Amino acid sequence: xxxxxxxxxxxxxxxxxxxxxxxxxxxxxxxxxxxxxxxxxxxxxxxxxxxxxxxxxxxxxxxxxxxxxxxxxxxxxxxxxxxxxxxxxxxxxxxxxxxxxxxxxxxxxxxxxxxxxxxxxxxxxxxxxxxxxxxxxxxxxxxxxxxxxxxxxxxxxxxxxxxxxxxxxxxxxxxxxxxxxxxxxxxxx
Amino acid sequence: xxxxxxxxxxxxxxxxxxxxxxxxxxxxxxxxxxxxxxxxxxxxxxxxxxxxxxxxxxxxxxxxxxxxxxxxxxxxxxxxxxxxxxxxxxxxxxxxxxxxxxxxxxxxxxxxxxxxxxxxxxxxxxxxxxxxxxxxxxxxxxxxxxxxxxxxxxxxxxxxxxxxxxxxxxxxxxxxxxxxxxxxxxxxx
DNA sequence: AGCTTGACATTCTAAATTAGAAGGTACACC
DNA sequence: GGTGTACCTTCTAATTTAGAATGTCAAGCT
Numbered sequence: 001x002x003x004x005x006x007x008x009x010x011x012x013x014x015x016x017x018x019x020x021x022x023x024x025x026x027x028x029x030x031x032x033x034x035x036x037x038x039x040x041x042x043x044x045x046x047x048x049x050x051x052x053x054x055x056x057x058x059x060x061x062x063x064x065x066x067x068x069x070x071x072x073x074x075x076x077x078x079x080x081x082x083x084x085x086x087x088x089x090x091x092x093x094x095x096x097x098x099x100x101x102x103x104x105x106x107x108x109x110x111x112x113x114x115x116x117x118x119x120x121x122x123x124x125x126x127x128x129x130x131x132x133x134x135x136x137x138x139x140x141x142x143x144x145x146x147x148x149x150x151x152x153x154x155x156x157x158x159x160x161x162x163x164x165x166x167x168x169x170x171x172x173x174x175x176x177x178x179x180x181x182x183x184x185x186x187x188x189x
Numbered sequence: 190x191x192x193x194x195x196x197x198x199x200x201x202x203x204x205x206x207x208x209x210x211x212x213x214x215x216x217x218x219x220x221x222x223x224x225x226x227x228x229x230x231x232x233x234x235x236x237x238x239x240x241x242x243x244x245x246x247x248x249x250x251x252x253x254x255x256x257x258x259x260x261x262x263x264x265x266x267x268x269x270x271x272x273x274x275x276x277x278x279x280x281x282x283x284x285x286x287x288x289x290x291x292x293x294x295x296x297x298x299x300x301x302x303x304x305x306x307x308x309x310x311x312x313x314x315x316x317x318x319x320x321x322x323x324x325x326x327x328x329x330x331x332x333x334x335x336x337x338x339x340x341x342x343x344x345x346x347x348x349x350x351x352x353x354x355x356x357x358x359x360x361x362x363x364x365x366x367x368x369x370x371x372x373x374x375x376x377x378x
Numbered sequence: 379a380g381c382t383t384g385a386c387a388t389t390c391t392a393a394a395t396t397a398g399a400a401g402g403t404a405c406a407c408c
Numbered sequence: 409g410g411t412g413t414a415c416c417t418t419c420t421a422a423t424t425t426a427g428a429a430t431g432t433c434a435a436g437c438t
Binding site: 087121 | 283
């Protein structure tokens, strides 16, 4: 009630990063990409746009342009306060778009072979993502909060993977499973 | 390559519903809300807009307006084909926005008490969502594909819940946990 | 019957968001 | 000293969103 200007979660995240160190838009984009991108999608243009908005609000301050118009932004006292006000709020409801679940939902319109292919590919992708998260947890382990978020990524990927395996094992979905894993190792691509 | 007009996943979903029965925009919105809304967000306006687009493309046909401008749409042969072409594609990558994870990620800027509150609330919400999915699985159990999608919802919620419980148990995150579960069963609301 | 209320159904509009093209700079290497 | 590539920001058109605006019918009340 006391604060009239509510910032959105993306802007708030930028403030969050900036409260550790001054950064340019480019660096912020990289920071986002390397951390929260998996559960909070931000495009590069949005980083720059929000940065300008935040500057207008007085929450960040642009330093002098460096080498390639490289402009470092630093958080202001007002910015720290805005961030503090944002983060105590109840987090909003998640918004997800999972095309895979759409495909499975309408799966009865899909040739079983094709579905099997799709699931196989998702299994590969999921395993890869899981590995990524595990590597990141090694690297970023310092902050326990960050560590827990990465842990969620790991838990989630594992859940996804075993669900996918459950799909392949469901006879109502994969009826024509005649040949088992024996011949599997032959085919590669 | 053979098809020039690619439809988006939302439009495709509408075709998916319409392949079972003709429906009005309102009914489609309700169908979406009662099934895929959890993993594919669609607003009402988008339903109507896509319906018009699909009509322009010849994938659906509008029937005569009924009682309250209520206009039933039915899928055409071309529509069935477009849907068939859409569903065999590789599902795109998921896009998620989870404010909760943002909050935890920046959790060190948050008073521990407040974080505990937030987690508690999320635990409640998650338990409720889990119940919902379980009820839905009872009701919609007919189609095994739908059943599996609901199963994913259940698995996911369970993962979320145990992760949240892990958070409350992490001393690096919840340092001031003095009183344990003993008094918990008393409070009901 | 006439009136009121609320649920039903669609359309419209302003704002937010996105993807990615466009424009420009500096550094490293030849 | 010239050239290519990676760096860094800005811009624009298209898409998407939330929800206000508009209107209709049905049921219950007097």
